[in-house]
Amino acid sequence: MSKANFIGKRSAAAGGWGALKSCGKQLLGSGAPLMGAKTMLKANQPDGFDCPGCAWGDPEHGSSFEFCENGVKAVAWEATEKRVPPDFFATHSVTTLRTWSDFELEKQGRLTHPMRYDAASDRYLPVSWDSAFAEIGAILRGLDHPDRAEFYTSGRASNEAAFLYQLFVRLYGTNNFPDCSNMCHEASGVGLTQAVGVGKGTVLLEDFEKADAIFVIGQNPGTNHPRMLGDLRRAAERGARIVVLNPVKERGLERFADPQRKVEMLHGGSGQVATHYFQPRLGGDMAAVRGIAKAIFAREDAAQAAGEPSLLDRAFLAEHSVDFDGYRAAVDATSWEAIEDQSGLARADMEAMAEIYLGADSVICSWAMGVTQHRHSVPTIREIANLMFLRGNIGRPGAGLCPVRGHSNVQGDRTMGIHEKAPTALLDALEREFGVSMPRKPGHNVLGAIGAMLDGSAQAFIGLGGNFARATPDSALIGKALASQKLTVHVATKLNHSHLVPGAVSFLLPCLGRTEIDRNSKGVSQIVTVEDSMSMVHGSGGINPPASPELRSEVRIVAGIAAATLGSDVVDWAALADDYDLIRDRIARVIPGFTDYNTRVRKPRGFHLRNSAAHREWNTKTGKATFFTGPLPDAVEHQVARSGEGLFVLQTFRSHDQYNTTIYGMSDRYRGIYGKRTIVFVNPADLEAIGAKSGDVVDVVGQHDDGVSRVAEGFSLVAYDIPRGCVAGYYPELNCLVPLSTFGDESFTPTSKSVIVSFRKRAQSVAA
Amino acid sequence: MSDMHDAAVRYMAQVEAVCAADPALSPLGGGILAALALKIVADSRSFARTFGLEHALVLREIQQLVDMDRLIVTRRDERTQRCVYAAAPSGEAHRRAA
DSSP states (O other), X not given: OOSTTOOOOSOOOOTTTTHHHHHHHHHHHHTOSSOSHHHHHHTTOOOOOOOTTOSSOOSSSSSGGGSSHHHHHHHHHHTOSXXXXXXXXXXXXXXXXXXXXXXXXXXXOEEOSOEEEETTTTEEEEOOHHHHHHHHHHHHHHSSSGGGEEEEEOTTSOHHHHHHHHHHHHHHTOOOOOBGGGGTTHXXXXXXXXXXXXXXXXXXGGGGGTOSEEEEESOXXXXXXXXXXXXXXXXXXXXXXXXXXXXXXXXXXXXXXXXXXXXHHHHTOOEEOOSEEEOOOTTOHHHHHHHHHHHHHHHHHHHHHTTOOOSSOHHHHHHHEEOHHHHHHHHHTSOHHHHHHHHOSOXXXXXXXXXXXXXXXXXXXXXXXXXXXXXXXXXXXXHHHHHHHHTTOSSSTTOEEEEOOSSTTHHHHHHTTOOTTOOHHHHHHHHHHHSSOXXXXXXXXXXXXXXXXXXXXXXXXXXXXXXXXXXXXXXXXXXXXXXXXXXXXXXXXXXXXXXXXXXSEEEEEEBOOTTBOEEOTTSOEEEEEEEOTTOEEEEEEOOBOOSOTTOBOHHHHHHHHHHHHHOSSSOOHHHHHHOHHHHHHHXXXXXXXXXXXXXXXXXXXXXXXXXXXXXXXXXXXXXXXXXXXXXXXXXXXXXHHTTSTTOEEEXXXXXXXXXXXXXXXXXXXXXXXXXXXXXXXXXXXXXXXXXXXXXXXXXXXXXXSSSOOOEEXXXXXXXXXXXXXXXXXXXXXXXXXXXXXXXXXXTOOBOTTXXXXXEEEOSOOOOO | OHHHHHHXXXXXXXXXXXXXXXXXXXXXXXXXXXXXXXXXXXXXXXXHHHHTOOHHHHHHHHHHHXXXXXXXXXXXXXXXXXXXXXXXXXXXXXXXXO
């Protein structure tokens, strides 16, 4: 339907009835008994709707999707009227579809029927659900060991789907749980667990209303979590300092037009977000934070020498932390020269940040992939925690650590047990609840799963959502790995490239999306639950009719596969799939913090999962908040790249029309790019140095020294405000350059922000 | 104040009548049908704003009313999901009965 023929754009009640809202509000405000229409109607709304657009906190759970670009795109993308029925596959072979772009594939619309790949015709053919489950179950049972199968989870999966999935997989006999967290915030989980004893952020949304300074590191909320910009802007407006460290000058972080401010939107206005914007080199964040600490220590020394009170929170350091002296020694041993060189910032920049930090009573530090996708991401997160410890900026209002997740339930999936190295307590609790033993041997993360598929030890891949082949490094290699499997199963809403590298037997199982109403066999609507970046757990029910009557929920699909594989002696899968309250009852008995789950999740904002570090309880090895005392890396990639001529460090990132591997459109308006994704952003001086200009088309050549040729062909260079030696471009197109063999120390996260590349000129240049 | 009160009273009386005529209706469903019958609003977003409710919850209830054969959705905006609705033929009979 075109917008032009859509009537009633303005929200307006018919004449005389406009008073209704005022009347309802007044009655509501007076505390009068149930008399106002608004009060009455609100009383009947137990279940919210969680926007699938991102993992930022959402206090209302109902309308944010329409006031946020990500929300609008995510909901509209799922609610499209376009369909991919069996006829579509009859028309297009898989080989042909492989030539289509990610954007073209997903633009075709929603999958409507379960499909099975037919190698003879190179086409997907319709299959019944029961046949699909039976064959999947037979193949899984036929593998010589459960560890031969890999069970991937996307962050879209609800708590209920994730819990059931991990239960099925562990009852099957393996801990092989590669999941999307392995490719994004794993370093946050590892680093924070070491530092504060819990791998999650310690702040609530309300803390952003109380912070005096907010440091935003390696993060682009304008594109990835737009609702966060509203909170940052409100903080800036009340005088809080918003300090951004990002190599790329991101327009959305400089100024932000809040869609909820309608007059502003009409007039094209916007408000300042970042009060201070610094551009370190890629991988330079740890050095930058150490520089801030070094400046703080210099100020502290001066204060002490002058007989003034300490600038540090000495009580916190004494009572709650260990290894402070070791950290001080490590900072003292790090020269300003080394800090400036590695960070790419001037000493004065870091001293300015130190002043902001010291001038704030309460500080929040948030970060995202710009921090987590380097070799030294875990030490970087430890360094951030160190900085926060110095003045006790954790476990009190307006202060804390805030890793901002991408997918709307990636954090919840981990809470539910999607973890290749599950905590012993979880496995013990599962055994108590279900009365059978659980596998104890650690399983595969994403890199482990890829390795197993490549060496032939894995023979089956089950993907609960996502686009594994495109989200992972060395894309071509992953395609081959998937195609080598005896069985591939993809649970999906839309077609993507992972579906086009089928194993010997391959199924495409279409599922309901978050926006769709999920009814059980009795016709009762079911809700699922998710956990946001602030550890708020809340319910979400669909709002639209399903795209096809054939669709099943992820929960039901998992239950179907599980029943066909394991039978229903230990778990009555069908009963659980027909009543998610029963799943939540099981979760409540297994996962700490979920007591009375079914009741609490139906409260308006759901409930908060207690965070021990936010209460200054430290479940670390030392029993305290633990300082990192190591040195900076000897050299990060931009320093390595200097050793060779024409070498640059590449980071991959999203465009503004993109959500993970899902491409909504071909433009990136904040960065001024329209209709094209094969782009590399380069500093103008670097362009000049290599004798190129904006618009030149080049091949981007991976320079990882492992003998593998990696080339991304035909990318247009675009001059951009990014530090010298650093370049950037979009994934998944550039994932082909990310080496599988480089990953974060301890986190095993692909180093998608630290890829050394060069440019190879092509014969012809065309305008970008 | 009295005008506002009258509006609320008139509206709530209609809600009660609609709900009394069909006990299967939720108060929110009754509220949507009442607002339609009184020609207050006939699209999801306007209803949500008029009553200060979350749009997603109104959309869900409208789908419930469609499933109950009380409403038909005549237009839907793909971007905002806003939908314009009318009484289903059988729903119209319910409304008249109320």
